[in-house]
Amino acid sequence: xxxxxxxxxxxxxxxTLESDRTPLFTIPGEQWHDMAVALRDNAxxxxxxxxxxxxxxxxxxLGAIYYxxxxxxNTVVGVKVLAKGDREKPWICxxxxxxxxxxxxxxxxxxxxxxxxxxxNDMRRLFLNIDxxxxxxRKDYDENxxxxxxxxxxxxxxxFTDVYSLDEKGELVKNERRIxxxxxxxxxxxxxxxxxxxxxxxxxxxxxxxxxxxxxxxxYIHRGIEKLCESLTYPQTLHFMxxxxxxxxxxxxxxxxxxxxxxxxxxxxxxxxxxxxMMDELSRIASxxxxxxxxxxxxxxxxxxxxxxxxxxxxxxxxxxxxxxxxTFNYDCIGGVMQDLAPDFVADVKALLEVLPKNIKEYNEIFxxxxxAKNRMEGVGVLTREDxxxxxVTGPSGRASGWACDMRKLQPYSIYEELDFExxxxxxxxxxxxxxxxxxxxxxxxxxxxxxxDNIPEGEYCVKVPKMLKLPAGKWFQITEGCRGAxxxxxxSDGSTKPFxxxxxxxxxxxxxxxxxxxxxxxxxxxxTIGGSLDYIVPDIDR
Amino acid sequence: xxxxxxxxxWIDNSLRSLMPGWLAVTTECLLVGVGLLLVYALLAxxxxxxxxxxxxxxxxxxxxxxVGPMGLCQSFADMFKMLIKExxxxxxIDRFLFALAPYLVIIASMLxxxxxxxxxxxxxxxxxxxIFFLIxxxxxxxxxxxxxxxxxxxxxxxxxxxxxxAQMVSYELSIGLSVITMVCLAGTMSVEGIxxxxxxxxxxxxxxxxxxxxxxxxMIAGTAETNRGPFDLPEAESELTAxxxxxxxxxxxxxxxxxxxxxxxxxxxxxxxLFFGGWMPLHFPGWDGFNAIMDYIPGVVWxxxxxxxxxxxxxxxxxxxPRLRIDQLLSLEWKYLLPINLFNLVLMxxxxxxxxxx
Numbered sequence: 001x002x003x004x005x006x007x008x009x010x011x012x013x014x015x016t017l018e019s020d021r022t023p024l025f026t027i028p029g030e031q032w033h034d035m036a037v038a039l040r041d042n043a044x045x046x047x048x049x050x051x052x053x054x055x056x057x058x059x060x061x062l063g064a065i066y067y068x069x070x071x072x073x074n075t076v077v078g079v080k081v082l083a084k085g086d087r088e089k090p091w092i093c094x095x096x097x098x099x100x101x102x103x104x105x106x107x108x109x110x111x112x113x114x115x116x117x118x119x120x121n122d123m124r125r126l127f128l129n130i131d132x133x134x135x136x137x138r139k140d141y142d143e144n145x146x147x148x149x150x151x152x153x154x155x156x157x158x159x160f161t162d163v164y165s166l167d168e169k170g171e172l173v174k175n176e177r178r179i180x181x182x183x184x185x186x187x188x189x190x191x192x193x194x195x196x197x198x199x200x201x202x203x204x205x206x207x208x209x210x211x212x213x214x215x216x217x218x219x220y221i222h223r224g225i226e227k228l229c230e231s232l233t234y235p236q237t238l239h240f241m242x243x244x245x246x247x248x249x250x251x252x253x254x255x256x257x258x259x260x261x262x263x264x265x266x267x268x269x270x271x272x273x274x275x276x277x278m279m280d281e282l283s284r285i286a287s288x289x290x291x292x293x294x295x296x297x298x299x300x301x302x303x304x305x306x307x308x309x310x311x312x313x314x315x316x317x318x319x320x321x322x323x324x325x326x327x328t329f330n331y332d333c334i335g336g337v338m339q340d341l342a343p344d345f346v347a348d349v350k351a352l353l354e355v356l357p358k359n360i361k362e363y364n365e366i367f368x369x370x371x372x373a374k375n376r377m378e379g380v381g382v383l384t385r386e387d388x389x390x391x392x393v394t395g396p397s398g399r400a401s402g403w404a405c406d407m408r409k410l411q412p413y414s415i416y417e418e419l420d421f422e423x424x425x426x427x428x429x430x431x432x433x434x435x436x437x438x439x440x441x442x443x444x445x446x447x448x449x450x451x452x453x454d455n456i457p458e459g460e461y462c463v464k465v466p467k468m469l470k471l472p473a474g475k476w477f478q479i480t481e482g483c484r485g486a487x488x489x490x491x492x493s494d495g496s497t498k499p500f501x502x503x504x505x506x507x508x509x510x511x512x513x514x515x516x517x518x519x520x521x522x523x524x525x526x527x528x529t530i531g532g533s534l535d536y537i538v539p540d541i542d543r
Numbered sequence: 544x545x546x547x548x549x550x551x552x553w554i555d556n557s558l559r560s561l562m563p564g565w566l567a568v569t570t571e572c573l574l575v576g577v578g579l580l581l582v583y584a585l586l587a588x589x590x591x592x593x594x595x596x597x598x599x600x601x602x603x604x605x606x607x608x609x610v611g612p613m614g615l616c617q618s619f620a621d622m623f624k625m626l627i628k629e630x631x632x633x634x635x636i637d638r639f640l641f642a643l644a645p646y647l648v649i650i651a652s653m654l655x656x657x658x659x660x661x662x663x664x665x666x667x668x669x670x671x672x673x674i675f676f677l678i679x680x681x682x683x684x685x686x687x688x689x690x691x692x693x694x695x696x697x698x699x700x701x702x703x704x705x706x707x708x709a710q711m712v713s714y715e716l717s718i719g720l721s722v723i724t725m726v727c728l729a730g731t732m733s734v735e736g737i738x739x740x741x742x743x744x745x746x747x748x749x750x751x752x753x754x755x756x757x758x759x760x761x762m763i764a765g766t767a768e769t770n771r772g773p774f775d776l777p778e779a780e781s782e783l784t785a786x787x788x789x790x791x792x793x794x795x796x797x798x799x800x801x802x803x804x805x806x807x808x809x810x811x812x813x814x815x816x817l818f819f820g821g822w823m824p825l826h827f828p829g830w831d832g833f834n835a836i837m838d839y840i841p842g843v844v845w846x847x848x849x850x851x852x853x854x855x856x857x858x859x860x861x862x863x864x865p866r867l868r869i870d871q872l873l874s875l876e877w878k879y880l881l882p883i884n885l886f887n888l889v890l891m892x893x894x895x896x897x898x899x900x901x
Contacts, residue, residue: 039767187698209869300772306602366863372773373865496661524702525776525868 004075007044011035015079022477024065024078029092032081036095039068046072047387049389049405049477050099052505054490055109056080057138062090064109066102066475066487067350067505071389071403074410074467078477080224083115089162089172093511094120101392101510108509112137112226116164116172122179125161127219127542129155135541136227137501157217160433172428179215180205187524195298195528198538200512202527209523222542229502234260234469235334237499242328244506245540247287248483250279253332255480259489260334262478263471271338273415278349278452279319281445285356287483288396288438288445291535295435296367298532304367319346334469336462349453356446362437368436368468377432379517381530384429391517392510395485396437397534401429407481421448431533438535447477470497484508484535504543508536548664575667579656583805584622590804593619593851594858595880601862622797630793633695640694643791645791645798647687652805654680659812660738660821662842673734674726677813679720681768684802688770691799692787706776706869710767713876715776717764720884721757724891725817728754729898732832734816741820743828749901753891760880760887762856765810769803769870772861776869807854815849822846828901 008015012035015025025034027405039047047068054065063082069075083090096103096118106117107126114135116123138207160176167173180186180203190201199220205212225244231235241252254276261268289312295302316326321342321359323329331338367373383393388401398405401402406423408416424440427432471493481486485507494500511534519527554574558567592607592615599606606765607614609885633641658673660666670676685708728750729737740746747754767774776786788799815821822842826834867875894900 023809185698187702209706296865300775303602303862306604310603337874367865369862372871375871376865376868497642523868523870524868 003075004045004073005203006096007042008039008077011038011042019079019475021475022067022076022078024080024475026080026082029081029084033093033095033098035079036066036098039079039463040098040436046070046178047075047077048072048099050095050102050105050392051076051101051486051488052503053105053109053115054501054503054505055115055137056492056501057113059139062087062113062115062138063107064092064113064115065490066095067490068099070404070478076411076477076479078475085172089116090114091116091118091172093118096120099392100390100514102357104509111135114138115119118164118166121161121163121177123164125219127222129219130158131156136224179203180213180269180373184212184490189527190217196538197294197531197536200536200538200541202531203516204524204527206524209525211519211522211524211527214519214527216512216516218512220543221539223539224305225543226502226504229499231498233497234471234499237502238333239328239330242330244504244543245482245484245487245508246327247290247537248280248283248487249327249329250276250283250331251480252487253330253484254280254414255301255478255487255489257332257334258480259476259478259491260469260471263474263476263491263493264334264469265467266335266463266465268336268463269459269461270415270457272461272463273454275337275341275461276332277414277416277419278449278456279329279337281448282315282318282349282352284483285352285442286312286446288442289315290369291438292363292435295532295535296373298528299373301367301370303372304363307359307362311356314348314352314355318342318345318352318507321345321348326406333462335465336460338462340461341456346453346456349449353446353450353453356442363439368439372430376525377435377531377533378428378430380431380522380526381411381533382428382430383518387517388429390516393485393534394507395482395511395535396424396441397434398485398512399423399425400433400437402427405486407479407486409477413478413480419448419451421445430527434533434535468497470495471499479505482507484537484540485511506540506543508540509540512541513537551664561779579653579667583653583656583801586752586808587801587804588618590620590807590854592619593854594804597858601859619763625797625800626785626794628793630753630795633790636696636790637694641790642795644687644691644694645795645802647690648684648802649687649798649805651680651682652802652809653689654710655682655809656805658734659809659846660734660816661846662822665822665843666735669733669735671731671736674722674737674813674817678715678722679818680804681809682711682715684806688787691791695787695790697790700721700787700789703776703789707787708714708734709804709869710770710774710776710872714764714767714871717760717835717880717884718768720881721764722813722889724753724757724884724888725750727888727891727895734821737816738821738823741823743826744901745818745820745823745825747818750891750894751900753887753894754818756883756887757891758814760884761814761817762853763880764876765814766857766860769806769810770859771803771807771857773864773866774872775861776872776896787839807857808850811850811853812846813856814853815846819849819853821846821849 006383014031015027018024018026040046043476049069049071051067051069056063060487061082066079068077081092083092085091092115094106103120106120109115110123111125111127112135134141143358159179161179163175163177165173170454184205187204187206189204190196201217203215203217225240229235238256241256242249289308292306320326322345323331383401385402388403394405404423404425409423420446424437426437473493473495479486488505490503492501515531519530558570596606607617610616610620655677659668659675680828688707689704715813725746726732728746729740749760788796822845824845826835
């Protein structure tokens, strides 16, 4: 670990090491682009995956923290870049050309902090509508509802985007760029469309049945969770985790609890750890079941949905008995879990493990082996390993492209290190591979459950935690594996009972953004196949 | 074998004795029209119930079970709801064509009813190019779909209707060719003639291999013709919301809905006529006792049951297979079905010439 820190320090003496929990460097803005290139290309560093870009407002200055990960050495580093210019027009050099997905994250930072990224090809707002006044995540944002009233007019939209560059004097210059060509036939797929799985909108330029370009249009269910968290105490922030990717509610809860516990120095009992992991894996099976069902339905095989829901219902029943809810469980809490397991939990899980292999076999017989299904999925929407990394596509979708990106293996947390399970990968990178990866992941999750179900230790399920939890000042970053991919949480505390900043790096945003890249030249019907196989969840994109 | 023609002749004679010839014909036409509409509506209602129950069975559900015993009145309730629904008037559409489209679709399927052999002597028109007439009128339907998509002034409907155009025009070929194959075996285009030819043995047995191939192709093409899954691209809901009829509401939508089910019946009915003897009971040459017993079951029952059984297969398709993509759909037709069909036609001709059939 020390190696790459030293290496960075020798390459960039100007970079100062701020924290070494997750190494965090601070670099002057003008050197950032050179450093980014070096971080990616240097043979000893190879930080080729940009996990997230955290926009920050430290009141005296604005900036962004880039979290990077090396897929070769499995190392994580953060780089803090301060914005130049005043609060009116702060700017940072864009690194969209280094990590493709960073371009999208920079748009998000621009949307919420007003930091302009010079050289980014598309400086539109990402989530808020184009008439929004102010930048909501800045600390001096005026929340007065009169400034941004609820619009009763049609949403205004534009076919142009801004690109900023620097002139010789170092001043910002704004140029306009067309998103679509002038005579493109643009079909609006969404925001209300059966196949977008939520209120997501693809503006799709088509040439007959062939797709020329897709412009992804987000923010229809953006709730500003990150902003809301800043005004709530730590235990209060937890329930938002159920409301992003509602199929990985347990996993996300687990992640945030873990970060807060790490920051507060709370050790939780072994029993709570096991319960959390079991719930995570149960969610994973339930989530993948639903994926298979809805995906088959997207492809026109409606009947499969009911077969997969059978298993999912069984899991939801297990959760209902223990958590008291079927959807927003709110089960993990700081220090452990809310309540103890239901008495028949073990028996129920065993019953599930018994029927699951039969069901998976049945799914394969009905659907996977079907010649129409094969024709629809094989070779459709091929995502190469390089592209998966550049576009930040994690989870089963990334693993189907051959990128072993399971954070349970790469950045082991909780008790995953002790468990025996395979990381499911494939090499084809097409829709079929993504589909089958999930199918096989269900088997692996079942394997984990089988190891744990008879070994749930006795003990307390929740340790005592002060009611008003204060975290010491500092920065924490944690990556975990949700059902759909790597879920990163950045937590900054100023020593009070409320978080100074929480950034939730969700897996679905890059997955939705990669759709444009892999659908070009394919048919409209393939958009549905590809979108479905990536399995994004809109509340997870919009947060 | 019951002959229904004495009833029709009796009605004709008694009408003619009461009124001049032209009036009698007009009255008969009206009676037939009313009867047809009634059968049409009842069949559609039955088919809605039939499909919902079947689909429920495939999906481990119960299906409609609240309205009436076993949910039997569910489709009446549905239809009543459809009738009282408001027809939404849209701006920026071609009103005339928009309103015309559903009628074209429904007229096409109604006309096709004219030549279906319901029973011995129970046929609305019997003329020597019956099957040819059927193919001709059922192609009018695609016009309605194209108009619907075009006049709605909506990108989804336009794509849906263009897909539909490509699909139906292509699959018409397969239907036509497999029909011709069977016409060769029958030696006549008259529907009555085709049924009569099967008095000894149904064509599916008589024509063995080529008849079987023609049957399989006909079922595939027929499913595609009715725009049903796995060929439901024109209305692929996960891609194009509801395809060409996205903008329709109330009874106008109801017409498309009805026409879809009636087309299902027509396709199955024609398959029953061409391959399973229409209203002709199951006969085997030499088995006189068996044949006599089979004759006790009325021809109408035979025909309707055959049609329902064949519809079952088409419904089964829909609730099992995923949807094809447009290019796969077209290559299936032009690269596989069409050559096989042409070859099959030659094979059939050879078999007929060499008298190799049963």
